[in-house]
Amino acid sequence: MNSGKPKKVIPVIVMAGIFFIVSFVKASENWMETWDNLYSEKVLSQRKPTASRLYIAEVLMDDMQQISSGEIKINRSQKRQLDELINEFRDELFLMEQKEKTNWLSHKIKSVSVTNFWSGRILANMEQSSNHPAISSDLKFSNNLYFEYSPTGIFKGVISLKTQEPLVKSFDKNLTVDEAYVSISGPAQLSVGRMYFLLDRLGLIADNYFDAFEAVKLEHSYFTVIYSRLSSTNYPYSKMMVSSDDYWAFRISNIRERELEMGFTYLASGIATEKGAGVDFHTTIGDREFVGELALYWPSKTDYTADKDAKIAGVLGVDLYKLKRKNIFLQVGSVEKGFTPMASSLIYSAGNHLYFDQDTLGCDITFTYQPKKEKEISLWETRIDRTGYFPPMTTWELEFVWLATQNLSPHSEQYILRYIHPLVNGLSLYLENIFWVRKNTILYPDTEYNQLKAVLSFNF
Numbered sequence: 001m002n003s004g005k006p007k008k009v010i011p012v013i014v015m016a017g018i019f020f021i022v023s024f025v026k027a028s029e030n031w032m033e034t035w036d037n038l039y040s041e042k043v044l045s046q047r048k049p050t051a052s053r054l055y056i057a058e059v060l061m062d063d064m065q066q067i068s069s070g071e072i073k074i075n076r077s078q079k080r081q082l083d084e085l086i087n088e089f090r091d092e093l094f095l096m097e098q099k100e101k102t103n104w105l106s107h108k109i110k111s112v113s114v115t116n117f118w119s120g121r122i123l124a125n126m127e128q129s130s131n132h133p134a135i136s137s138d139l140k141f142s143n144n145l146y147f148e149y150s151p152t153g154i155f156k157g158v159i160s161l162k163t164q165e166p167l168v169k170s171f172d173k174n175l176t177v178d179e180a181y182v183s184i185s186g187p188a189q190l191s192v193g194r195m196y197f198l199l200d201r202l203g204l205i206a207d208n209y210f211d212a213f214e215a216v217k218l219e220h221s222y223f224t225v226i227y228s229r230l231s232s233t234n235y236p237y238s239k240m241m242v243s244s245d246d247y248w249a250f251r252i253s254n255i256r257e258r259e260l261e262m263g264f265t266y267l268a269s270g271i272a273t274e275k276g277a278g279v280d281f282h283t284t285i286g287d288r289e290f291v292g293e294l295a296l297y298w299p300s301k302t303d304y305t306a307d308k309d310a311k312i313a314g315v316l317g318v319d320l321y322k323l324k325r326k327n328i329f330l331q332v333g334s335v336e337k338g339f340t341p342m343a344s345s346l347i348y349s350a351g352n353h354l355y356f357d358q359d360t361l362g363c364d365i366t367f368t369y370q371p372k373k374e375k376e377i378s379l380w381e382t383r384i385d386r387t388g389y390f391p392p393m394t395t396w397e398l399e400f401v402w403l404a405t406q407n408l409s410p411h412s413e414q415y416i417l418r419y420i421h422p423l424v425n426g427l428s429l430y431l432e433n434i435f436w437v438r439k440n441t442i443l444y445p446d447t448e449y450n451q452l453k454a455v456l457s458f459n460f
Contacts, residue, residue: 057092120147123388124456131449156183188220196386199251200265201280203345204295206249224251271342272300288319311339327368334361355401362403392428395420413437430455
């Protein structure tokens with residue numbers, strides 16, 4: 001009796017196999033029938049019975065492009081049948097998509113010269129001040145040369161030269177090194193040389209925009225540390241004479257969910273014994289950006305003009321209005337008197353991220369318009385950066401800065417107009433005009449003056 005059981009199992013297996021084959025053939029006949037129906041209704045092209053499935057998928061793709069463009073009209077029933085065909089040929093369509101991507105990448109690779117590892121820019125600068133109480137109204141010219149050499153993705157060398165004379169007269173003795181460093185990338189990136197840096201997001205604590213440091217910078221994941229041995233002759237307001245001074249700064253940042261980035265910056269040792277610490281954040285809500293930083297600063301113990309209590313500074317920025325080509329960005333800030341880190345983006349040190357100053361509070365509102373916006377740009381990228389870079393896209397920008405002292409007496413106003421325009425491929429123009437209205441301060445009496453900057457940039 002047991003010997004008869006296997007005889008019943010074999011027919012079941014055979015029947016299952018036959019059912020699978022019939023179902024497969026039936027499915028194949030269904031897509032062919034669907035195709036032929038759509039061909040008879042002049043929706044699809046005629047298929048070739050001997051053609052491969054990949055070739056048929058290519059025909060389907062071509063026909064779908066005509067349908068998508070509106071050249072061929074379809075009804076709901078025809079759309080349902082097309083969905084069935086797309087599902088039937090999903091594997092072949094995926095292969096075609098990968099093929100298109102590969103062809104695009106191959107074209108890009110062929111268009112790139114693998115022998116030219118150099119890039120850079122040449123800048124011609126012009127500046128003039130009118131009615132300034134401490135600066136002459138003479139027209140000033142200067143030039144910057146920036147070169148970057150990167151033969152591989154691991155090594156990079158950068159050198160930037162500047163001169164206050166016409167370029168043709170500068171190659172003998174007037175050309176000075178502004179920035180020069182090498183970087184090696186691996187699990188971490190190590191940079192050594194004379195360099196600019198920005199650690200905290202807004203630069204309240206560690207942003208040496210004004211002058212480069214001879215330094216060592218190490219970046220790994222979310223951790224950054226920079227060390228510099230600064231030349232020095234004496235500690236401020238003291239009789240202590242030294243030949244050099246240490247600069248130590250650290251940053252830890254962490255990207256969290258919902259695109260919230262938070263960071264902590266610590267200035268362990270600035271000039272003399274100054275110290276500082278700050279926490280900052282950046283996030284987007286919808287398409288609007290929010291950015292802020294709160295910082296503490298402890299003045300040097302040798303600075304007898306300042307008390308030893310911690311000084312506080314805070315800045316908050318938000319997009320009030322944002323469309324593809326138009327943007328209104330507002331900053332509000334407050335900086336206590338005596339908040340004066342040596343490496344900071346505050347106005348008397350730099351003025352790229354922040355137009356605030358110690359012992360002030362106020363607001364900074366910027367209106368930006370880009371007639372033909374091609375890409376998203378980050379905050380303040382419309383302003384010329386440390387290396388002389390600015391985006392080659394037509395941009396109009398109007399900025400208004402109003403500041404009062406901490407006791408709410410008037411301090412200053414700034415009216416800033418920027419204009420960027422690409423002239424030809426690689427050649428762009430940057431114009432910036434600042435009209436100042438200053439009230440009586442330690443540095444200046446009540447005064448009104450104008451500062452104009454024009455930069456011609458050639459990128460190669």
